[in-house]
Amino acid sequence: xxxxxxxxxxxxxxxxxxxxxxxxxxxxxxxxxxxxxxxxxxxxxxxxxxxxxxxxxxxxxxxxxxxxxxxxxxxxxxxxxxxxxxxxxxxxxxxxxxxxxxxxxxxxxxxxxxxxxxxxxxxxxxxxxxxxxxxxxxxxxxxxxxxxxxxxxxxxxxxxxxxxxxxxxxxxxxxxxxxxxxxxxxxxxxxxxxxxxxxxxxxxxxxxxxxxxxxxxxxxxxxxxxxxxxxxxxxxxxxxxxxxxxxxxxxxxxxxxxxxxxxxxxxxxxxxxxxxxxxxxxxxxxxxxxxxxxxxxxxxxxxxxxxxxxxxxxxxxxxxxxxxxxxxxxxxxxxxxxxxxxxxxxxxxxxxxxxxxxxxxxxxxxxxxxxxxxxxxxxxxxxxxxxxxxxxxxxxxxxxxxxxxxxxx
Numbered sequence: 001x002x003x004x005x006x007x008x009x010x011x012x013x014x015x016x017x018x019x020x021x022x023x024x025x026x027x028x029x030x031x032x033x034x035x036x037x038x039x040x041x042x043x044x045x046x047x048x049x050x051x052x053x054x055x056x057x058x059x060x061x062x063x064x065x066x067x068x069x070x071x072x073x074x075x076x077x078x079x080x081x082x083x084x085x086x087x088x089x090x091x092x093x094x095x096x097x098x099x100x101x102x103x104x105x106x107x108x109x110x111x112x113x114x115x116x117x118x119x120x121x122x123x124x125x126x127x128x129x130x131x132x133x134x135x136x137x138x139x140x141x142x143x144x145x146x147x148x149x150x151x152x153x154x155x156x157x158x159x160x161x162x163x164x165x166x167x168x169x170x171x172x173x174x175x176x177x178x179x180x181x182x183x184x185x186x187x188x189x190x191x192x193x194x195x196x197x198x199x200x201x202x203x204x205x206x207x208x209x210x211x212x213x214x215x216x217x218x219x220x221x222x223x224x225x226x227x228x229x230x231x232x233x234x235x236x237x238x239x240x241x242x243x244x245x246x247x248x249x250x251x252x253x254x255x256x257x258x259x260x261x262x263x264x265x266x267x268x269x270x271x272x273x274x275x276x277x278x279x280x281x282x283x284x285x286x287x288x289x290x291x292x293x294x295x296x297x298x299x300x301x302x303x304x305x306x307x308x309x310x311x312x313x314x315x316x317x318x319x320x321x322x323x324x325x326x327x328x329x330x331x332x333x334x335x336x337x338x339x340x341x342x343x344x345x346x347x348x349x350x351x352x353x354x355x356x357x358x359x360x361x362x363x364x365x366x367x368x369x370x371x372x373x374x375x376x377x378x379x380x381x382x383x384x385x386x387x388x389x390x391x392x393x394x395x396x397x398x399x400x401x402x403x404x405x406x407x408x409x
Contacts, residue, residue: 004231004408007280008243009110011234012405014043014227015367020354024124024221029081032061032122035223037085039118043227047237057114058091062101062121063359086118098224098362099249099392099401106247109230116233120225121360125218151295158297161263165312173197174318175299182332182346183353185379191333192326216294216356224363226370242370246279246404248272267400268305268391275389276307279404283307284339287385288372290349290365292392294356302391303345306402308337317345332381347372347381349390362392366403373407384409 005011016038018024024031036059040051059082082090095101098121108114162172177194234241252267276282283306291302300313309316320335332344349365357364369388371377388405 004243008231008245009106010228010244011231011241013237014039016042016225018223031223033081035225036118036120039225039227059118060101060105061094062098063123103247103249116229121363122223123357123359124221154295171314171318174321179350183350191328216352220355222357222360240374243406245406246275248275249401251399271400271402275402288344288347288388290369290390294351344381
């Protein structure tokens, strides 16, 4: 058996999140600092080590807005707020997506350029500018990712998928049921509480995969942070670190019409192949998976690309949900992968449920997945899972990122 610390690129030793679906009064920079300090306080409460400002080699910041303002008019505000908390010489690296920030953070940890860092994501979606005219070019371009063009594209893809796979609208709604059921932490929940999504009379317009309203909301504030370190030192800090054993990123042509088959992501197939090879595992080893479900149809396409469920994944998930009794009340809906092993899709990690806060939603899902692995989740989905997979993508789906997380058992 391969020693995890020898193959891992980084280790997660602390996490912190501000509650999503809220609107915070702090400034943009203060939200980021609040999350970062929350991760520090969480670390110190679970470790015998007290941290000083000099311990950190840098901050990798993930935010759709911050990536546009750092280096320009917003530089002074960011330097001021982080200098007061982490020291005047702290290096700030900004990216538009959490998974991109994570990927670059891992690269530097693996290369030995840094040893102990903060990965933080933040964004303010509730400001007045974020509910203005999406055609206004002065608005942050990331806020226009979910305009009518992309929404219509995904609605068209959903229709094409159903036609070619000979599945129905009700089958596609099973993905929505899985997402909402597996994202819920409510005690006493049962499947019948979510089956109403399949009824056309009760269907919520904001959750219809065949309309241009099927997308995760971006109108909330959010912040999340993690502390990462080199894998060799992880056990010096905490008893149950989560190791990132692989991180792969791949970009394919961004135009759907250049693809031979719009019902798959070429970039995902390449990224996951690279991730599996680097982590020295295969799809049959995955215990829990978090796929990016900012749009409903993305879920089954991603599961197929990850090699976990063969096409048509929609049909297999729908058949499994229909086989369950309405009073089914286990913590999560569990599936069998193509190798016969039980695994769980999106444990507390539904993008739709969290909200698609650019630069933050991926970190929320990363933190939820890491908590499932180290046993600190409020709703533990599986006894002692060992390996988890996080998939994230851009609006078009052409930028794909896959991260493999493992714990030592």
